[in-house]
Amino acid sequence: MTNIIYIKNMVCPRCVNSVAFILDKLKISYGIIKLGEVYLEEELDEYTKKLLKEELRNSGFSLINDRKSQLIEQMKTLVVDKIHHSNEVLDIKWPEFISEKLHLDYKYLSSLFSAVESITFEQYIINQKIERIKELIIYNELNLSEIAFQMNYSSVAYLSNQFKKITGMTPSEFKKSTNKNRRSLDEI
Structure with missing residues (x-):
């Protein structure tokens, strides 16, 4: 099952590379990264999600949780x-x-x-x-x-x-x- 996360402020190819770097750094398995979206290979536990939010925020991005x-x-x-x-x-x-x-x-x-x-x-x-x-x-x-x-x-x-x-x-x-x-x- 593919789990999609949405990331705010991914507006260019360099942003995609930055997010890939963060995911690799945190050893989070992913398939495809597109502007604003990452297709994860497995669901994140709360601790990893917290680390990801922090790393994204430090790089000018943020994880989007609500549907709207x-x-x-x-x-x-x-x-x-x-x-x-x-x-x-x-x-x-x-x-x-x-x-x-x-x-x-x-x-x-x-x-x-x-x-x-x-x-x-x-x-x-x-x-x-x-x-x-x-x-x-x-x-x-x-x-x-x-x-x-x-x-x-x-x-x-x-x-x-x-x-x-x-x-x-x-x-x-x-x-x-x-x-x-x-x-x-x-x-x-």
């Missing part, structure tokens, strides 16, 4: 994975995608997210997209038209308006600024 928090973390992980760790054009219908992946009604998930996180799920997605756009601007590999296409904006003007609304500056002002004000994905 697990759902929210899964929603966040799906968004981060699609926006930050995929090279595909972001042509996605979030309500259908999230419902399909979590096998629950989108209205329920969206309401739950808003109640717990104090922002809407849609705003969370926008915030993640803006952070990705900042990253793409800094890399300077794509022009704004290509970024708009990659992030599935209908136009450069729409991307620029949303970017300014969130950051207080246009993409070109951001590119010229010396203070790039990027946020860690787990802080969004």
